Amino acid sequence: MSTEKVKREPLFSTKYRKLLTIPIGKNNPITVQVLGVCSALAVTVKLEPAFVMALSVVVVLTIANVLISLLRNGIPPRIRIIVQLVVIAALVILVDQVLKAFAYDVSKQLSVFVGLIITNCIIMGRLEAFAMANKPWDSFLDGLGNAAGYGVILIIVAFFRELLGSGTIWGIQVIPQGFYDFGYKDNGLMILPPMALIVVGVIIWVQRSRNKELIEEN
Amino acid sequence: MKSFRRYIDKIKPQFEKGGKFEKLHSSFNAFETFLFVPDTVTKSGSHIRDAMEMKRAMSVVVLATIPALLFGMWNVGFQHFLSIGQDAGLWTEFLFGFIQVLPIIVVSYVVGLGIEFAFAQFRGHEVNEGFLVTGMLIPLIVPPDTPLWMVAVATAFAVIIGKEVFGGTGMNILNPALTARAFLFFAYPQDMSGDKVWIADKADAFSGATPLGDALVGDPISASVSDMFFGFIPGSIGETSTLAILIGAAILLFTGIASWRIMLSVFVGGLLMGLIFNAWGMNGYMNVPAYTHLIMGGFAFGAVFMATDPVTATQTSRGKYIYGFLIGFLAVLVRVLNPAYPEGMMLAILFMNVFAPLIDHYIVQSNIKKRLKRLKTINIELK
Numbered sequence: 001m002s003t004e005k006v007k008r009e010p011l012f013s014t015k016y017r018k019l020l021t022i023p024i025g026k027n028n029p030i031t032v033q034v035l036g037v038c039s040a041l042a043v044t045v046k047l048e049p050a051f052v053m054a055l056s057v058v059v060v061l062t063i064a065n066v067l068i069s070l071l072r073n074g075i076p077p078r079i080r081i082i083v084q085l086v087v088i089a090a091l092v093i094l095v096d097q098v099l100k101a102f103a104y105d106v107s108k109q110l111s112v113f114v115g116l117i118i119t120n121c122i123i124m125g126r127l128e129a130f131a132m133a134n135k136p137w138d139s140f141l142d143g144l145g146n147a148a149g150y151g152v153i154l155i156i157v158a159f160f161r162e163l164l165g166s167g168t169i170w171g172i173q174v175i176p177q178g179f180y181d182f183g184y185k186d187n188g189l190m191i192l193p194p195m196a197l198i199v200v201g202v203i204i205w206v207q208r209s210r211n212k213e214l215i216e217e218n
Numbered sequence: 219m220k221s222f223r224r225y226i227d228k229i230k231p232q233f234e235k236g237g238k239f240e241k242l243h244s245s246f247n248a249f250e251t252f253l254f255v256p257d258t259v260t261k262s263g264s265h266i267r268d269a270m271e272m273k274r275a276m277s278v279v280v281l282a283t284i285p286a287l288l289f290g291m292w293n294v295g296f297q298h299f300l301s302i303g304q305d306a307g308l309w310t311e312f313l314f315g316f317i318q319v320l321p322i323i324v325v326s327y328v329v330g331l332g333i334e335f336a337f338a339q340f341r342g343h344e345v346n347e348g349f350l351v352t353g354m355l356i357p358l359i360v361p362p363d364t365p366l367w368m369v370a371v372a373t374a375f376a377v378i379i380g381k382e383v384f385g386g387t388g389m390n391i392l393n394p395a396l397t398a399r400a401f402l403f404f405a406y407p408q409d410m411s412g413d414k415v416w417i418a419d420k421a422d423a424f425s426g427a428t429p430l431g432d433a434l435v436g437d438p439i440s441a442s443v444s445d446m447f448f449g450f451i452p453g454s455i456g457e458t459s460t461l462a463i464l465i466g467a468a469i470l471l472f473t474g475i476a477s478w479r480i481m482l483s484v485f486v487g488g489l490l491m492g493l494i495f496n497a498w499g500m501n502g503y504m505n506v507p508a509y510t511h512l513i514m515g516g517f518a519f520g521a522v523f524m525a526t527d528p529v530t531a532t533q534t535s536r537g538k539y540i541y542g543f544l545i546g547f548l549a550v551l552v553r554v555l556n557p558a559y560p561e562g563m564m565l566a567i568l569f570m571n572v573f574a575p576l577i578d579h580y581i582v583q584s585n586i587k588k589r590l591k592r593l594k595t596i597n598i599e600l601k
Contacts, residue, residue, distance in 0.1 A: 188405050189401060189404040
């Protein structure tokens with residue numbers, strides 16, 4: 001008669017919400033952990049590929065996190081990296097095929113960088129640090145949050161780079177022709193990768209000056 | 219002047235702690251110390267005060283750029299009237315150039331100082347004089363037809379990303395004026411190609427090849443050596459006349475502000491690389507006499523005003539030789555071997571700016587090691 005009722009946490013309790021929101025802001029994978037910067041520099045010349053890239057990472061990281069979390073008790077610790085890689089690689093190949101089938105142009109623009117999601121440190125990092133030790137729902141939120149944190153930065157960087165570098169947003173001309181007639185020119189430096197690094201740096205600068213606890217003591 | 223001083227004293231309390239404009243304290247302070255010698259006296263401890271402080275050092279550098287600037291202004295006019303086939307006389311030519319160049323200087327100072335003041339205000343620092351030199355150097359290294367908004371954007375970029383991000387004057391890794399030039403070069407390459415610059419009116423835009431451009435495509439250099447030395451050639455505003463730059467160099471060396479070690483080794487490095495290419499002689503550019511590299515393009519200007527920047531150069535004496543030598547060496551190397559970058563001086567200096575702390579580090583380390591070794595041998599002998 002004594003069926004002890006296990007107290008279940010509501011699906012969106014504060015703890016769960018934090019799993020989702022902290023990686024977007026205070027513990028952002030790009031600006032705070034400085035992971036996955038390589039692809040952030042490579043795919044952010046235009047907004048559209050950056051968005052697709054962000055979406056791909058969201059899909060891969062969320063599903064991989066859940067799968068690894070489900071498998072976590074059956075994975076022998078010695079070969080866990082291989083198992084994680086198999087899961088990520090399978091998902092990345094799926095995403096790559098879907099992109100090739102339904103968004104061929106963007107897939108061509110992204111070229112090898114879709115395949116290189118496999119090596120994105122954020123994904124391996126989350127699987128190893130979080131999914132291996134947490135339940136599926138937690139892992140789902142954590143994966144979603146981290147991928148979203150990555151995606152948000154990608155989109156901000158791509159927005160500025162496309163606007164200032166090509167005068168367009170999502171391929172649509174937004175800087176009026178009158179500006180060009182007046183002597184305005186697109187900034188060629190914005191299209192080069194170093195400027196992506198500088199834009200990321202500026203985002204880090206702004207974030208740290210708004211959020212003092214991120215500043216390291218030295 | 220006295221009444222002005224009295225006026226300043228009268229409004230001063232309002233800017234001090236508790237005053238109405240307390241927030242604007244650093245701006246007020248900057249103006250006051252710019253106009254008058256500060257009356258603060260050292261109160262505790264003993265300090266050795268030199269007459270040479272940053273403000274004076276900066277003023278001397280600005281003074282040293284004046285010959286290059288004046289010559290540059292005249293040359294802008296001279297090239298203009300030359301291209302339309304008129305002989306206008308010295309003053310008309312100078313006036314034309316003056317009108318062309320002055321707005322660039324004004325824009326550079328207004329934008330740069332505006333940002334400096336804003337940052338000082340925001341951070342509660344004092345405004346310091348670092349920008350006085352940068353603001354003068356930026357106009358001198360851009361082509362005279364650079365659109366003013368580009369100058370403004372480049373200056374803002376150089377001051378914010380090149381300097382303020384690292385903590386302001388004295389903390390920057392890269393030379394701010396060259397950062398501005400590099401920004402323009404990569405952002406708006408069509409306007410800033412380095413091998414061809416505008417020399418005539420915008421209406422009948424006419425580009426004259428600079429000596430660098432000639433050499434790059436393998437043509438014999440159209441300008442004579444004396445023209446290149448005295449500066450009667452098209453080019454960026456302040457860089458054409460090696461003579462005017464050397465006058466500036468003399469001022470800097472005489473007052474001891476710039477390091478002769480750096481200047482000398484930049485020229486030696488460039489000359490040596492030129493000689494190596496002469497010996498190699500694979501194509502027309504490699505056969506250009508080595509000494510012309512020193513008077514073409516921005517080499518002399520970079521060696522005198524850019525490489526010697528005390529903040530971004532190496533600090534150790536031995537390091538200065540290495541740093542300068544590699545700048546000259548790399549500048550000629552980039553010029554001759556990389557057709558995409560006709561002017562290697564900018565890239566060479568920025569590159570070596572990045573390496574300066576590393577050079578210093580190893581020199582300091584090797585000194586420490588040497589002394590430890592000496593100490594050890596002394597100890598052994600004593601035993």
